[in-house]
Amino acid sequence: MELLNNHRPPITAGLIPPSLRDARRPHRVLERHWFVSRSGFFWILLGGFFEPFFYLVSTQLGFGSLIDDVEVGGELVSYVHFVAPALLAASAMNGAMYETMNVFFRMTFDKTYSSMLATPMTAGDVVLGDVFWATIRGGLYSAAFLVVMAVLGMTSSWWGLLLLPASLLVSFAFAGVGMAIATFIRSIEDFEYVPTAMLPMFLFSATFFPASSYGRFEWVLNFSPLYHGVALLRALNLGQFPPSIFTHVVVLFALAGLSIVLSAHRIERALLG
Amino acid sequence: MMGLSTPPAVRVWEHQLILYRRIWASNVVVSIVRPLLYVLGMGLGVGGLVDDGPRADEVLDGLTYFQFFAPAMIATTAMMVLVNDSLWPIRGGFLWNRTFFSQAASPISPGEIVGGVALWHLTKGLLSSVGVAVVLALFPSTRTWGLIPAVGVGALTGVAFAAPLTTWAAWRETDLSFPNINRFVIVPMFLFSGAFYPISQLPTWLQWFSRITPVWHGVELCRGAVYGGLSLGDVVVHVVYLLAWAGVGWVLARKVFADRLGN
Amino acid sequence: MSGSEGTAVITAKALTKRFGDFEAVKGTDFEVRAGEAFGFLGPNGAGKSSTMRMIGAVSPVTSGELRIFGLDPADDGRKIRARLGVVPQQDELDEFLTVKDNLVIYGRYFDIPLKACREKAMELLEFVQLADRADSKVQPLSGGMKRRVTIARSLMSDPEILLLDEPTTGLDPQARHVLWDRLYRLKQQGVTLVLTTHYMDEAEQLCDRLVVMDQGEIAAEGSPAELIRTHSPREVLELRFPAGTNAEHAPKVEGVGARQEVLPDRILIYADDGEAALSEVHRRQAVPESALVRRSTLEDVFLRLTGRTLVE
Numbered sequence A: 001m002e003l004l005n006n007h008r009p010p011i012t013a014g015l016i017p018p019s020l021r022d023a024r025r026p027h028r029v030l031e032r033h034w035f036v037s038r039s040g041f042f043w044i045l046l047g048g049f050f051e052p053f054f055y056l057v058s059t060q061l062g063f064g065s066l067i068d069d070v071e072v073g074g075e076l077v078s079y080v081h082f083v084a085p086a087l088l089a090a091s092a093m094n095g096a097m098y099e100t101m102n103v104f105f106r107m108t109f110d111k112t113y114s115s116m117l118a119t120p121m122t123a124g125d126v127v128l129g130d131v132f133w134a135t136i137r138g139g140l141y142s143a144a145f146l147v148v149m150a151v152l153g154m155t156s157s158w159w160g161l162l163l164l165p166a167s168l169l170v171s172f173a174f175a176g177v178g179m180a181i182a183t184f185i186r187s188i189e190d191f192e193y194v195p196t197a198m199l200p201m202f203l204f205s206a207t208f209f210p211a212s213s214y215g216r217f218e219w220v221l222n223f224s225p226l227y228h229g230v231a232l233l234r235a236l237n238l239g240q241f242p243p244s245i246f247t248h249v250v251v252l253f254a255l256a257g258l259s260i261v262l263s264a265h266r267i268e269r270a271l272l273g
Numbered sequence B: 001m002m003g004l005s006t007p008p009a010v011r012v013w014e015h016q017l018i019l020y021r022r023i024w025a026s027n028v029v030v031s032i033v034r035p036l037l038y039v040l041g042m043g044l045g046v047g048g049l050v051d052d053g054p055r056a057d058e059v060l061d062g063l064t065y066f067q068f069f070a071p072a073m074i075a076t077t078a079m080m081v082l083v084n085d086s087l088w089p090i091r092g093g094f095l096w097n098r099t100f101f102s103q104a105a106s107p108i109s110p111g112e113i114v115g116g117v118a119l120w121h122l123t124k125g126l127l128s129s130v131g132v133a134v135v136l137a138l139f140p141s142t143r144t145w146g147l148i149p150a151v152g153v154g155a156l157t158g159v160a161f162a163a164p165l166t167t168w169a170a171w172r173e174t175d176l177s178f179p180n181i182n183r184f185v186i187v188p189m190f191l192f193s194g195a196f197y198p199i200s201q202l203p204t205w206l207q208w209f210s211r212i213t214p215v216w217h218g219v220e221l222c223r224g225a226v227y228g229g230l231s232l233g234d235v236v237v238h239v240v241y242l243l244a245w246a247g248v249g250w251v252l253a254r255k256v257f258a259d260r261l262g263n
Numbered sequence C: 001m002s003g004s005e006g007t008a009v010i011t012a013k014a015l016t017k018r019f020g021d022f023e024a025v026k027g028t029d030f031e032v033r034a035g036e037a038f039g040f041l042g043p044n045g046a047g048k049s050s051t052m053r054m055i056g057a058v059s060p061v062t063s064g065e066l067r068i069f070g071l072d073p074a075d076d077g078r079k080i081r082a083r084l085g086v087v088p089q090q091d092e093l094d095e096f097l098t099v100k101d102n103l104v105i106y107g108r109y110f111d112i113p114l115k116a117c118r119e120k121a122m123e124l125l126e127f128v129q130l131a132d133r134a135d136s137k138v139q140p141l142s143g144g145m146k147r148r149v150t151i152a153r154s155l156m157s158d159p160e161i162l163l164l165d166e167p168t169t170g171l172d173p174q175a176r177h178v179l180w181d182r183l184y185r186l187k188q189q190g191v192t193l194v195l196t197t198h199y200m201d202e203a204e205q206l207c208d209r210l211v212v213m214d215q216g217e218i219a220a221e222g223s224p225a226e227l228i229r230t231h232s233p234r235e236v237l238e239l240r241f242p243a244g245t246n247a248e249h250a251p252k253v254e255g256v257g258a259r260q261e262v263l264p265d266r267i268l269i270y271a272d273d274g275e276a277a278l279s280e281v282h283r284r285q286a287v288p289e290s291a292l293v294r295r296s297t298l299e300d301v302f303l304r305l306t307g308r309t310l311v312e
């Protein structure tokens, strides 16, 4: 009986830090960030509309007549139809990732987290709150992007509405990844590496040319987190539902989950010594 | 002409160099790796689609898309690097680390500080252009002696952006406008610069936008330097136009620095 | 004065904090009672902040036992923090928010309704005499003002215990007195104060009871008066001889008082009657450049217990 009562904790107990299990107030982090950024929000949104507008118009005008239709899941689509959902995925990624780079400053110079952790907030609240905030930020860019796509006629049907939740998922995954990366940054100089590390992913995730162009290296695409976002959004935009979209969704959720756990460990280590 | 060789300006330049020494290693890697990724991704990847497309021969003047795109990157990279180097760092010099004030407190005049900053921007423009040129030299189809003058063109293009933006950053009280400059000015210029496709693809009015932007002139010069095909008249127009931006920016920067540093 | 009527709200037994191989807190025992002002007096590096962070449930206890409100911070950190107010050694104010919003947002971390936060924030800014700066950003405030904002912020949740880590270090004398006055009022309102300091005057002014801490250990405990009474004669004679000659004059005045300490800049002679000691010095024909008789302080207690001064 003694032995039975002393049963071992579940395996996940060591993996998921207590601060994450104790998280009850991630929304307070959102509230703080809203207080800070509400005055500049208009510009953020406006930028969110214009950047995709410029990219899509440039692609349309410049490459429209230069590149033949591209095959996606057995359908032939114009090049700009091919590129638009990929750029949407990239924008969801960038919006979230760049927002999470603030995490470094909140941990170090600004001491934002230290003062939160002196209250009933936990490191888990901080991580979840910042991941949600970056997701929302990326989601707003995605929504603006989607509107521009619709206005320019680059959504194929009402299935395009599914792109919004799907790009939120992309933002969520990269908000997690960005948060985890930010906890490893040691000094401002390290930031130089982040865009450089993101560039190959941006260029080589079947973003600008189809997976078939990669020939026998096509499988490598699966290692690019962005590729899963690109492939998911591209399929949904055409109303295609191949079984592979299930894989993409799982991969993106897994990425978010693992990054959040890792970030909570890192933040605890850095701030709760 | 510009009096850049005066020792005080060189001292300002040295100060920047010393700061740079801490990050040069990562910077060199970045300035080679990024263009390499771009020529592979855009040049070869998208290039494959364009070269197989219906109008490649007619539009690209007999070049492959890879050849068309690659030299333009010398100009666009220099632009991007120097936009970053002339907004926040200049503001930082006035506000955060107040370098410019401490320099002005020594016997260095505001004009000389601007000279040193310009010299530094020229250096960064050269470094980033060399990075791209090294990458282009790796590929036989873009390896010509023209890469050498193209490096100079890249640096000039960068300075044509850095000088006016330095003025702006020194003049404004807040940095709220900086992200918008990137979004609404630099990004459109980058996209419609003729780097990715000839501007003849664009409607006429947009072509005029491209022609106004300094970066298009840099792109044309770089491509011309690498493959020839520019008339002397074209070259003069492009160079003078870039020099005009750099020169006017520089004169205004001197004025704004003098006002702010109180001489 | 002795404060024995309060129940214990914080108890520590063999409390230890290690950072890697380094032991910052070496098995300390102490007890803080409800309603009292309790101090940790010690020089830099004594382990005061480490102790405060353990009490604040943001730094795990390495070994030993720590209970706050009877709760273990390892299990009930959130519950404990909900009842504490924390003024950390460095002000960690939000530079992106106004003074008032700093307080409002902080209150939100405790789930206080927004409207109540706004009212409470103004009330507390009145209390720390900063109501006129409510809409200012934090950055232009002086050090003393920031410290007061931090204190106001820590009071948003009506804490039962207020933890103050070096509340006045780095402030000018006037700003210190303003702060002491506010802290004194809080104590009168029944808030338990736990503070650290390396200023003996601050400890004497504010603390009912204190522990003297050095190199991670507690050297003595008691009220300021008790500590002085137990560990130091009533008066001190401070002698200054020409620079660099203290050591050579020391033997000459040996035995004048009950005890003497030779510091780099002066010699301290401890005696119950300082004036008598000074006459004795003159009788021995030692000629100090200056001589001063004063009452024993906690500084002297610290010197006695550790052989070192509090502030270098």
Ligand SMILES: Nc1ncnc2c1ncn2[C@@H]1O[C@H](COP(=O)(O)OP(=O)(O)O)[C@@H](O)[C@H]1O
Residues within 6 Å of the ligand: A273, C019, C022, C024, C042, C043, C044, C045, C046, C047, C048, C049, C050, C051
């Ligand atoms: N996070 C840490 N890692 C390693 N050593 C630390 C850490 N925090 C404090 N210390 C060390 O512990 C000792 C006590 O520090 P602290 O508690 O801050 O002292 P005090 O507040 O009394 O000045 C010091 O020697 C300090 O260097």
Ligand SMILES: [Mg+2]
Residues within 6 Å of the ligand: C045, C048, C049, C050, C089, C165, C166
């Ligand atoms: Mg301390």
